[in-house]
Amino acid sequence: MSAETLTKKLSVDELIKEAVTVRRDIIEMIAHANSGHPGGSLSATEIVTALYFNILNHDPKNPHWEDRDRFILSKGHACPVLYSCMARTGYFPVEELKTFRAINSRIQGHPEVRKLPGIEASTGSLGQGLSIGIGLALGAKLQGKNYRTYVLTGDGELDEGQVWESALCAGHKALDNLVAIVDSNKFQLDGAVKDIMPLASLPDKWNAFGWNVIEIEDGNNMQQVVDAFEKAETVKGKPTVIIANTIKGKGVSYMENNNEFHGAAPTPEQLAQALKELV
Amino acid sequence: MALEFKLGKATRDAYGEALVEVGQEHKNVVVLDSDLSKSTKSIEFAKKFPERFVNCGISEANMIGMAAGFVGSGMIPFASSFASFIMCKGFDQIRMSVANPHLNVKLVGSHSGISLGEDGASQQSIEDIGLACSLPQMTVLVPCDETSTKSLTHLMAKHEGPVYLRTGRPKAATIYKDGDTFEIGKAKLLRDGKDVTVIAIGLLVIEALIAADQLEAEGISVRVVDMFCVKPIDIDMIAKCAKETGAIITAEEHLIGAGLSGHVAQVVAQTTPVPMEYIGIDDTYAESGKPDELLDKYGLRAKNIVDAIHKVLKRK
Numbered sequence: 101m102s103a104e105t106l107t108k109k110l111s112v113d114e115l116i117k118e119a120v121t122v123r124r125d126i127i128e129m130i131a132h133a134n135s136g137h138p139g140g141s142l143s144a145t146e147i148v149t150a151l152y153f154n155i156l157n158h159d160p161k162n163p164h165w166e167d168r169d170r171f172i173l174s175k176g177h178a179c180p181v182l183y184s185c186m187a188r189t190g191y192f193p194v195e196e197l198k199t200f201r202a203i204n205s206r207i208q209g210h211p212e213v214r215k216l217p218g219i220e221a222s223t224g225s226l227g228q229g230l231s232i233g234i235g236l237a238l239g240a241k242l243q244g245k246n247y248r249t250y251v252l253t254g255d256g257e258l259d260e261g262q263v264w265e266s267a268l269c270a271g272h273k274a275l276d277n278l279v280a281i282v283d284s285n286k287f288q289l290d291g292a293v294k295d296i297m298p299l300a301s302l303p304d305k306w307n308a309f310g311w312n313v314i315e316i317e318d319g320n321n322m323q324q325v326v327d328a329f330e331k332a333e334t335v336k337g338k339p340t341v342i343i344a345n346t347i348k349g350k351g352v353s354y355m356e357n358n359n360e361f362h363g364a365a366p367t368p369e370q371l372a373q374a375l376k377e378l379v
Numbered sequence: 380m381a382l383e384f385k386l387g388k389a390t391r392d393a394y395g396e397a398l399v400e401v402g403q404e405h406k407n408v409v410v411l412d413s414d415l416s417k418s419t420k421s422i423e424f425a426k427k428f429p430e431r432f433v434n435c436g437i438s439e440a441n442m443i444g445m446a447a448g449f450v451g452s453g454m455i456p457f458a459s460s461f462a463s464f465i466m467c468k469g470f471d472q473i474r475m476s477v478a479n480p481h482l483n484v485k486l487v488g489s490h491s492g493i494s495l496g497e498d499g500a501s502q503q504s505i506e507d508i509g510l511a512c513s514l515p516q517m518t519v520l521v522p523c524d525e526t527s528t529k530s531l532t533h534l535m536a537k538h539e540g541p542v543y544l545r546t547g548r549p550k551a552a553t554i555y556k557d558g559d560t561f562e563i564g565k566a567k568l569l570r571d572g573k574d575v576t577v578i579a580i581g582l583l584v585i586e587a588l589i590a591a592d593q594l595e596a597e598g599i600s601v602r603v604v605d606m607f608c609v610k611p612i613d614i615d616m617i618a619k620c621a622k623e624t625g626a627i628i629t630a631e632e633h634l635i636g637a638g639l640s641g642h643v644a645q646v647v648a649q650t651t652p653v654p655m656e657y658i659g660i661d662d663t664y665a666e667s668g669k670p671d672e673l674l675d676k677y678g679l680r681a682k683n684i685v686d687a688i689h690k691v692l693k694r695k
């Protein structure tokens with residue numbers, strides 16, 4: 101049986117419903133651990149949900165399947181969204197999400213390759229994921245393999261020089277089996293991107309490095325996200341970057357565009373409020 | 380009867396406060412951070428002297444180069460991030476732009492060791508002392524409490540040459556009193572003893588004092604030394620302790636070998652070979668968990684020091 105038949109691809113309507121479940125998981129995990137990063141997990145929910153439930157060609161029961169598509173969460177602090185999608189697609193029991201950030205757990209504070217099967221790269225030190233993605237994508241080309249590689253970065257993360265070293269290299273190598281997604285939620289840790297280190301025109305920058313650029317107006321709109329991924333698959337001779345304009349903290353009213361929830365857990369009352377909103 | 384001690388501020392908080400005083404005193408101090416000012420506490424300086432604070436975004440290597448440039452302009456830069464990021468991501472820049480020309484750059488790494496807790500291995504810094512000490516003529520300071528952090532922050536501003544200061548996230552036990560003085564290259568004898576010496580740094584200093592207190596009941600007399608300056612290391616103090624107590628334990632929140640233990644062992648082997656045991660992280664990455672749980676699991680407690688002392692005394 102091919103792996104494609106093992107993972108049912110959800111429709112956009114089904115994905116929208118699934119994203120609600122994922123958001124609830126994110127908030128519950130972080131509240132339970134009393135630590136973690138809700139803002140950047142919620143902004144990336146449509147992106148990661150679309151990947152795991154529709155776009156990726158993967159087999160949760162066989163995480164080491166050699167022809168699987170690869171996904172790297174370069175902004176590793178947003179791992180609650182990844183863990184939820186992995187659990188909900190069957191990599192590990194949903195129950196285990198409760199062990200997020202607890203001692204002796206596989207569900208580490210940032211993704212760890214040696215702890216949890218299905219994690220493609222140990223991240224948490226920002227800026228490194230895209231380089232690893234190039235190795236995976238170029239390795240596929242050199243060996244005639246058909247899998248695709250997806251790397252999710254933050255917009256703050258683009259401050260790291262290594263991102264631009266890898267951007268230059270991927271453009272040069274014409275890696276059309278590589279997709280970078282920028283979760284452009286306009287905030288980093290100390291504050292707003294426009295105040296800390298403005299990025300000016302991101303599409304122009306990636307264009308200049310030889311990438312095919314798809315900018316989506318609303319990266320929290322599932323249809324737009326799925327369309328962007330599908331369009332990226334048709335592009336030949338260039339890597340694609342999807343610049344997704346998202347809202348940090350999306351889906352929980354008091355977290356939206358409130359950078360206090362970059363790396364802070366909700367109180368029990370705030371948790372209850374969030375779960376009331378996420379239906 | 381357990382040793383009584385008070386918890387003071389976290390060393391990162393003490394650093395933030397002292398940095399404001401340093402900024403008041405030295406008008407040419409400039410502070411750089413890599414999008415972690417709220418965590419390293421350099422934000423305290425940013426609030427007071429916004430015109431002398433530069434947030435470099437998430438670009439540690441760039442920040443180190445900028446700091447080197449600030450020296451050339453006549454300023455004294457203090458650059459901070461998490462210990463793991465400033466040392467690991469900035470290492471070649473520290474090597475070539477700071478250590479090689481021996482520039483007056485002050486590097487500060489917060490959230491050191493494993494006691495930062497839930498964030499897990501990627502943020503935990505267990506290599507930074509080793510990396511910093513590997514650089515010729517780098518001064519490496521690891522304060523254990525609020526008072527020593529404040530004093531050392533002032534001291535590093537006055538000291539000419541590159542310095543690395545390592546701070547931590549959790550509240551730290553109060554070891555020193557106001558007015559205690561510190562000197563680069565001179566360790567602090569905290570408790571005298573004659574059977575064995577524990578040379579400790581950071582959070583392990585209080586654990587060493589607790590261990591010494593417990594062992595007194597067993598009739599074992601333990602000397603405790605705070606080696607807050609890991610480089611240049613206090614050779615005379617180590618040689619004296621080896622000679623007078625005949626056995627040495629090192630204790631640190633860092634990988635064994637690369638950090639304090641290796642540097643002490645080198646001095647012991649050269650001056651006065653005596654049996655040694657090492658308390659630290661043993662060739663592994665740690666993980667997520669509550670700080671206390673992690674210190675227990677990775678063997679960084681008074682009881683581990685007690686066990687090591689029993690072991691080393693058998694070899695005397």
Ligand SMILES: Cc1ncc(C[n+]2csc(CCOP(=O)(O)OP(=O)(O)O)c2C)c(N)n1
Pocket residue numbers: 137139140141143175177178224225226227253254255256257258283285287288289348362413414415437464468
């Ligand atoms: C190399 C490195 N430096 C600093 C940090 C600390 N840190 C964690 S998240 C973050 C901000 C990230 O901003 P962004 O990429 O925009 O993520 P998002 O806003 O989507 O959470 C920082 C500075 C880190 N994890 N890695």
